[in-house]
Amino acid sequence: MTTYKLPLPKDFEGKYKNKNTHLITLTNRAGMQIALTDFGARLVSALVPDRNGDLIDVVLGFDSIQGYLNAKEHYHGATIGRFCNRIANGKFSIDGNEYSLPQNNGSNCLHGGNEGFHNKVWDRQVSFNKLVDFYYVSPDGEEGFPGELKTTVSYELTNFNEIIIKFRATSNAPTVVNFTNHAYFNLNGEGNGDVLNHEVTILSNEFLPLNEDQIPTGEIFLVEGTAFDFRQPKTLAEDINSQEEQIKIAQGYDHSYVNNQPISEPIATAYSKESGIELQVFTTEPGIHLYTGNFLSDDVGKSGKKYLRFGGLCFEAQHFPDSPNQDIFPSVRLNPGEVFESEIKFKFNIRKPGN
Numbered sequence: 001m002t003t004y005k006l007p008l009p010k011d012f013e014g015k016y017k018n019k020n021t022h023l024i025t026l027t028n029r030a031g032m033q034i035a036l037t038d039f040g041a042r043l044v045s046a047l048v049p050d051r052n053g054d055l056i057d058v059v060l061g062f063d064s065i066q067g068y069l070n071a072k073e074h075y076h077g078a079t080i081g082r083f084c085n086r087i088a089n090g091k092f093s094i095d096g097n098e099y100s101l102p103q104n105n106g107s108n109c110l111h112g113g114n115e116g117f118h119n120k121v122w123d124r125q126v127s128f129n130k131l132v133d134f135y136y137v138s139p140d141g142e143e144g145f146p147g148e149l150k151t152t153v154s155y156e157l158t159n160f161n162e163i164i165i166k167f168r169a170t171s172n173a174p175t176v177v178n179f180t181n182h183a184y185f186n187l188n189g190e191g192n193g194d195v196l197n198h199e200v201t202i203l204s205n206e207f208l209p210l211n212e213d214q215i216p217t218g219e220i221f222l223v224e225g226t227a228f229d230f231r232q233p234k235t236l237a238e239d240i241n242s243q244e245e246q247i248k249i250a251q252g253y254d255h256s257y258v259n260n261q262p263i264s265e266p267i268a269t270a271y272s273k274e275s276g277i278e279l280q281v282f283t284t285e286p287g288i289h290l291y292t293g294n295f296l297s298d299d300v301g302k303s304g305k306k307y308l309r310f311g312g313l314c315f316e317a318q319h320f321p322d323s324p325n326q327d328i329f330p331s332v333r334l335n336p337g338e339v340f341e342s343e344i345k346f347k348f349n350i351r352k353p354g355n
């Protein structure tokens, strides 16, 4: 196994809004290494062995806090909260009280508003070089959401090349929560072209169609016979330029699939023939949102390469977008006295040529 050649991101010791920022690295017995920062409780890099045993950084990101702040895309690798994805018109009601959120994506609220959890410096605790707990208390009324929300996100790197992310939250008033991790993966190495040659499998029969504002229509469509059918492995390239209306609306894939898999079975898999690296995604969440970096433009990443359109893919395990306004979707309400818990596992494997 060769050592990682690029310098690890290093310039993370700084301040953001009067709070100190840091970089934390974890290494497992297989040689895999991940880097995290308390700015946004974020995954900065994941160095994974490819089929030759060389370590490849498969996560898009930047080499300083300033890099994240300057980027056009704010969500790289971040914990997204208090409500990931879109809430239509930035409005929802709980028990007859209406709440208004920032409209930072057309008329919608996207990823928790302008100052979502990706933009906070979290407290942190590191245990046994394998586990990092991040803590953030979101005040009542922050970005328009009711209730003081105490949130913990923990990242564990196992010796089986798994990153296990656990979310936990409690609130002192009824509120809505939906967390995800927004890592962009490129299994050919970050900045190394696009991900269209990745073979993707999603073991779901159903996805949520969107309206022109990228809000779920409330219907559930069968994937059968559409560009959204990934029940058999298929490269992203195969249908990403399809003329189907749903692909045109999102300019690629930016859709939630219904997840009926237990946490012990992967809901989604991506594989690069080039590197031999396979990523499997496991989750307790009812949805898996496939986003193919349709709106990535020209940020320059940590190794100096441009992140182009389709330069990374996100498997965002989450509840369905706009759930607070859609009664038929699984509830996202969190009451005082309840504990919200969810889990996402990213597991990296190597496939031999021909498999």
Ligand code: BGC
Binding pocket: 073, 074, 075, 085, 214, 254, 291, 295, 316
């Ligand atoms: C959303 C995209 C959005 C992107 C921004 C994704 O989670 O689904 O529509 O453009 O985040 O990073």
